[in-house]
Amino acid sequence: ISFIWRNTFAKIGEDWVFLALLGIIVAMFSYIMDYGIVMCNNARVWMYRDLTTHPFLQYLAWICLPVFLVLFSAGFVHILAPQAIGSGIPEMKTILRGVVLKEYLTFRTGVAKVVALTAALGSGMPLGKEGPLVHIASIVATLMSKMVTSFKGIYENESRNSEMLAAACAVGVSCNFGAPIGGVLFSIEVTSVYFAIRNYWRGFFSAVFGALMFRLMAYWFSNEDTLTAIFGTEYHVDFPYDPQELFIYALVGAFGGLSGAAFILFHRRYVLFMRKNKRISSFLQKNRFIYPGLMSLFITTLYFPLGLGQFLASTLSTRTQILHLFSNFTWVSDDLTVEQAEIVSHWVTESCSIFVNLSLYMLVTFFTTIWASTLPVPSGTVIPIFKMGAAFGRMIGEAMHLWFPEGVRIGGALSPILPGGYAIVGAAAFSAGLTHSISICVVISEMTGQIRHIIPVMIAVLVANAISTLLQPSLYDSIIMIKK
Amino acid sequence: ISFIWRNTFAKIGEDWVFLALLGIIVAMFSYIMDYGIVMCNNARVWMYRDLTTHPFLQYLAWICLPVFLVLFSAGFVHILAPQAIGSGIPEMKTILRGVVLKEYLTFRTGVAKVVALTAALGSGMPLGKEGPLVHIASIVATLMSKMVTSFKGIYENESRNSEMLAAACAVGVSCNFGAPIGGVLFSIEVTSVYFAIRNYWRGFFSAVFGALMFRLMAYWFSNEDTLTAIFGTEYHVDFPYDPQELFIYALVGAFGGLSGAAFILFHRRYVLFMRKNKRISSFLQKNRFIYPGLMSLFITTLYFPLGLGQFLASTLSTRTQILHLFSNFTWVSDDLTVEQAEIVSHWVTESCSIFVNLSLYMLVTFFTTIWASTLPVPSGTVIPIFKMGAAFGRMIGEAMHLWFPEGVRIGGALSPILPGGYAIVGAAAFSAGLTHSISICVVISEMTGQIRHIIPVMIAVLVANAISTLLQPSLYDSIIMIKK
The missing domain is CATH 1.10.3080.10 (Clc chloride channel)
Structure with a gap:
C-alpha cells in the first residue's frame, strides 16, 4: 500500500488525502456504531413490550439483554485490550502532552473499543460515545500513518504525528456530535494547553469530510437528515428571548x-x-x-x-x-x-x-x-x-x-x-x-x-x-x- | 479611580469586571459609530435625491459630502495621530508578537481613529470597520488597564497585558460583526501564532458582554434586532442543499x-x-x-x-x-x-x-x-x-x-x-x-x-x-x- 500511496496521493499532497480519508473512515465507524446501538435499543424495548404481558416475565425480558451486553462488552475488552476501557479524552490529553501510553493506539485496542462500545451503549446504560470516538479516531489515524510510512521508516517526524492526533481528536468529536466546527474547538479545548494556529485547518479539513460522509450515509441508508442537525429544532420567533x-x-x-x-x-x-x-x-x-x-x-x-x-x-x-x-x-x-x-x-x-x-x-x-x-x-x-x-x-x-x-x-x-x-x-x-x-x-x-x-x-x-x-x-x- | 477600584471590584475579581466593562464600552463605540455612519450615508443619498433634479447639480450634491468627509478624515488623522491610518489588525499582530509600536495605543490615536473612521465610512467609500474596531478595542483596553494600575506601578505584569490585548482584539471583531463566538475565533486566527487555551475564556467573556450590550442598545434606541443576526436570513427548507x-x-x-x-x-x-x-x-x-x-x-x-x-x-x-x-x-x-x-x-x-x-x-x-x-x-x-x-x-x-x-x-x-x-x-x-x-x-x-x-x-x-x-x-x- 505504501508504494502505491507514494506514487499517487503523496504527490498531490499526502496531508490532504490523509486527512480526508481519516474523516471519512471515522464517520463510517460512527455511523455503523450508531446503527448497531439503535438496533440493540430497539430489540430491548421490543422484548419488553411485545414478547409477553406478564409483569415478571416482562422484567426478565427487560433486564436480560442489557446485562448480557454489558457482560459481553466487559469480557471482550478484558480479553482483547483493557486499554479500551473508559473514555479516551483524558488519555489523549496525556499523549498530546508527550507521554507515551503503551498499547494505547493499536489495532487490537481499536477493535476492542469499537465492538465493546457498541455493546455497552446498546445496553441502554446512561453513557455517551464522544470520548471513545476520540480514542477510535486517534487509533485510525495512527494505523493509517503507520501504513503510509511503514516503508519509509516509522515515525519520520514526531511533531507531524502529534498534529495528526490532534486532527483525529477533532474528527472524533465532530463525528459524534455531528458538529464539524464545534467538534474541532471542543477537542482543542479539552486536549490541548497551547495550540498552534498553523494546525487549525487540519482539524477542520478532516472534520468537514467526516461530517459530509456522515450526512451522505444518512442520505443513502436511512433518509434521515442527520448532519444538518442531529437534534434539529426550529423556533421561529423574532425575539427568541427577552433581556430580563x-x-x-x-x-x-x-x-x-x-x-x-x-x-x-x-x-x-x-x-x-x-x-x-x-x-x-x-x-x-x-x-x-x-x-x-x-x-x-x-x-x-x-x-x-x-x-x-x-x-x-x-x-x-x-x-x-x-x-x-x-x-x-x-x-x-x-x-x-x-x-x-x-x-x-x-x-x-x-x-x-x-x-x-x-x-x-x-x-x-x-x-x-x-x-x-x-x-x-x-x-x-x-x-x-x-x-x-x-x-x-x-x-x-x-x-x-x-x-x-x-x-x-x-x-x-x-x-x-x-x-x-x-x-x-x-x-x-x-x-x-x-x-x-x-x-x-x-x-x-x-x-x-x-x-x-x-x-x-x-x-x-x-x-x-x-x-x-x-x-x-x-x-x-x-x-x-x-x-x- | 484606582483607589475606588481597588476597594470594590478588585476584591470580587478584577479580571471579570474589567473584561465585562471592556466589552460594554467597545460595543457602545461600535454602536455610536454605526449610527454616525448611517446618518452620513442617509444625508448623502438625500442630498442627491431630494435637493435638486438637474443632473449636473445632482452630481455635485452626490460628490460634495463624500469628498469633504474623506478630506476631513484624512486631515484629522494627519494632525492628531497618523498611527490611526489603516486597518489595525496587522499592527496588533505585530504587537502581540512582542514588538513595541510607539504611540500606537494612546488616547490621542483612539480619538483620531474613532472620529476619522466614522467620517471615512460615512463617505460611502467601499471600506469596512473590522480592523479599526480591533485597534479601538485594544486602545480602550490599554487605557482602562492604565487607569486601574496607574497607582500600583504601570505594567505590573507584562504577560497579563498581552492577555488583555488578545481579549480586546476578540471584542473588536465581535462587536463589528455582531458575532461573539466567530469574532473570538477570527481574532485568534488573524493575530496569534500560538494560542494558550487558558486565555480562551477571556475573549468569550468580554465578547459576550459586548454582544449583549450591542443587542440591548439596538432594543433601546432603534427597535432593531441587530444582535441575533445582523444580516438575518430565514431559509426554511428541509434540504438546504444537495450533495451534488x-x-x-x-x-x-x-x-x-x-x-x-x-x-x-x-x-x-x-x-x-x-x-x-x-x-x-x-x-x-x-x-x-x-x-x-x-x-x-x-x-x-x-x-x-x-x-x-x-x-x-x-x-x-x-x-x-x-x-x-x-x-x-x-x-x-x-x-x-x-x-x-x-x-x-x-x-x-x-x-x-x-x-x-x-x-x-x-x-x-x-x-x-x-x-x-x-x-x-x-x-x-x-x-x-x-x-x-x-x-x-x-x-x-x-x-x-x-x-x-x-x-x-x-x-x-x-x-x-x-x-x-x-x-x-x-x-x-x-x-x-x-x-x-x-x-x-x-x-x-x-x-x-x-x-x-x-x-x-x-x-x-x-x-x-x-x-x-x-x-x-x-x-x-x-x-x-x-x-x-
Whole structure:
C-alpha cells in the first residue's frame, strides 16, 4: 500500500488525502456504531413490550439483554485490550502532552473499543460515545500513518504525528456530535494547553469530510437528515428571548456549574472509595464479572418501565429523549395537538406532573451515570449529563411559563417563554460544567441547527464554567488525577 | 479611580469586571459609530435625491459630502495621530508578537481613529470597520488597564497585558460583526501564532458582554434586532442543499481563493508602485490632500447613480446591499411579490440583466476597494470583499436556478436551488480568501443567524483558504510586509 500511496496521493499532497480519508473512515465507524446501538435499543424495548404481558416475565425480558451486553462488552475488552476501557479524552490529553501510553493506539485496542462500545451503549446504560470516538479516531489515524510510512521508516517526524492526533481528536468529536466546527474547538479545548494556529485547518479539513460522509450515509441508508442537525429544532420567533430572561439563564448556568462540579466530585469520591476499600477491590479483581453484572442489573432495574422507569421515559432512546426535551412547544399548555400530547405522555404519569418526573429523571440520571461510568467498558459521560441539563432547562422553562403565562413584556410586545430554549441552555450549561469547555456553545448550535439562542447559551456556559472551575478540575483532569 | 477600584471590584475579581466593562464600552463605540455612519450615508443619498433634479447639480450634491468627509478624515488623522491610518489588525499582530509600536495605543490615536473612521465610512467609500474596531478595542483596553494600575506601578505584569490585548482584539471583531463566538475565533486566527487555551475564556467573556450590550442598545434606541443576526436570513427548507451542489460550492470557494489572492497581489503591487515612483510619492508627500481628494472624487464619481452607479445599487447602504444579496427568493423567478420586485429593481437596469449588473458590481468593488484602502484614513477591507463574494454567490445561484429551474433531484424529491445560500457561501469564501481564516464560517453563521449551510460554507472556505494560501500571504501579512 505504501508504494502505491507514494506514487499517487503523496504527490498531490499526502496531508490532504490523509486527512480526508481519516474523516471519512471515522464517520463510517460512527455511523455503523450508531446503527448497531439503535438496533440493540430497539430489540430491548421490543422484548419488553411485545414478547409477553406478564409483569415478571416482562422484567426478565427487560433486564436480560442489557446485562448480557454489558457482560459481553466487559469480557471482550478484558480479553482483547483493557486499554479500551473508559473514555479516551483524558488519555489523549496525556499523549498530546508527550507521554507515551503503551498499547494505547493499536489495532487490537481499536477493535476492542469499537465492538465493546457498541455493546455497552446498546445496553441502554446512561453513557455517551464522544470520548471513545476520540480514542477510535486517534487509533485510525495512527494505523493509517503507520501504513503510509511503514516503508519509509516509522515515525519520520514526531511533531507531524502529534498534529495528526490532534486532527483525529477533532474528527472524533465532530463525528459524534455531528458538529464539524464545534467538534474541532471542543477537542482543542479539552486536549490541548497551547495550540498552534498553523494546525487549525487540519482539524477542520478532516472534520468537514467526516461530517459530509456522515450526512451522505444518512442520505443513502436511512433518509434521515442527520448532519444538518442531529437534534434539529426550529423556533421561529423574532425575539427568541427577552433581556430580563437572561438572569434566569445565568441561574441555569450557575446550577449547571454546580452540578457539573458535584458530578466530578462524587465520581472521584466513588472511584477512590471503591479502590481504597481493599476487601471489595480485591474481591472484584478476582471476580471480574460480578461488578459489571450486578451494576448493570441494578441500573437496568431502576429504569424498568413498570417500576421507577415510568417516571424516566425509559422506553425512549437517548436521541428521542433529547428531541422531546428540546421540542418547540409548552408542555404545560392546555391545548396540545395529538403529536404534542403523545410527546408529553412520556413525561407525565397518572399520579405526577412533569415537574416530579423531570426531577426524578435528573436525579436518577445523575447517579446512574456515575455508576455506569465506573463499569469496565468503553464509555463517555457527556451525553447523559447533556440529557440531564436538557431536563433541568425544560423544567425551568415550563415553570417560567407557569409564572408568566402571557410571556415577558418587552417594549410594547409580549414575548412568550420558549421552554425549548431553556432546555438547550440547560443542556449546554451542564455539559460545560462537566467538561470546562466554552466551545460547547458552538457544538450545541450545530447540533440543534439553530444559532438564535447563542447569547443565552454563552452566558450560561460562561457562568457554568466559572463556577465549576472554581470548585473542581474538569472531569478529564479529574480522571487523569485518579489514574495517576 | 484606582483607589475606588481597588476597594470594590478588585476584591470580587478584577479580571471579570474589567473584561465585562471592556466589552460594554467597545460595543457602545461600535454602536455610536454605526449610527454616525448611517446618518452620513442617509444625508448623502438625500442630498442627491431630494435637493435638486438637474443632473449636473445632482452630481455635485452626490460628490460634495463624500469628498469633504474623506478630506476631513484624512486631515484629522494627519494632525492628531497618523498611527490611526489603516486597518489595525496587522499592527496588533505585530504587537502581540512582542514588538513595541510607539504611540500606537494612546488616547490621542483612539480619538483620531474613532472620529476619522466614522467620517471615512460615512463617505460611502467601499471600506469596512473590522480592523479599526480591533485597534479601538485594544486602545480602550490599554487605557482602562492604565487607569486601574496607574497607582500600583504601570505594567505590573507584562504577560497579563498581552492577555488583555488578545481579549480586546476578540471584542473588536465581535462587536463589528455582531458575532461573539466567530469574532473570538477570527481574532485568534488573524493575530496569534500560538494560542494558550487558558486565555480562551477571556475573549468569550468580554465578547459576550459586548454582544449583549450591542443587542440591548439596538432594543433601546432603534427597535432593531441587530444582535441575533445582523444580516438575518430565514431559509426554511428541509434540504438546504444537495450533495451534488457541493461541487459548485467548492468552485465558488476556488474562485473566492483566487480573487482573494488577486486582491492581495494587486493591492501590494499598487502600494509598492506608488511608493517606488519617486516623483509621485514626493509630490503627494508635500500635498497631502491631493491624493485623498482626487481618489475619493474618482470613486464617488464611479458610483454616481445616474452614471455607472445605476449598475451598482449605489443608493443602497452596504447593509441593505448585503441583505438584498442574501434574500431568500430567486431573483430571476417570474412571479415576484411587490417587495421582492422592489429589491430586484435595484439590481437590474433597463438595458441589462442582473448578471451584467452583478458582474460590474464585483469588478468595480474589487478595484475601488483597493484604491480606497490606500487612502490615508482608518479603514478595513473585509466587508467590501464580503459584499463582492455575496454578489458572486448570488450570480452563481441565479445561474444555477436558470440551468436547473426545477431544482436538483435528490432521492425521490426535487430540492430547489436556493440562490441566497450561494450568496452566503460566496461571501464566506471571498472573505476567507482575503484573510486566510477558517473561522469566517462561524462568523457568517452568527451574522446570518443560521447554521444550516455550514457544510457548504466550510467546504468553500477550506478550498478558498487552500488556494489563497498557496498563492499569496494573507492580506494582513502582506500589509506587514509592505510596512517593513
